[in-house]
Amino acid sequence: MTSPEYKRLDLSVRDSQAFVDALVSPKAVDDRLRETVARYRETTEGEAADTARVCGATGTARSS
Known part of the structure; x- marks a missing residue:
């Protein structure tokens, strides 16, 4: 079994704040x-x- 791959995204302080906001x-x-x-x-x-x-699959329900 292999471990999942993760990607890291480095954000600036400004981008990090915008993401959290x-x-x-x-x-x-x-x-x-x-x-x-x-x-x-x-x-x-x-x-x-x-x-x-x-x-x-037999069908899906989608809410609007």
């Missing part, structure tokens, strides 16, 4: 993000169905 106080979801998610789902819907078929 985003985790602690995430921005509200706006229309732009909703539209982006909708486009992503439309473009990947066929791919997800193909993957489910190959893996033997």
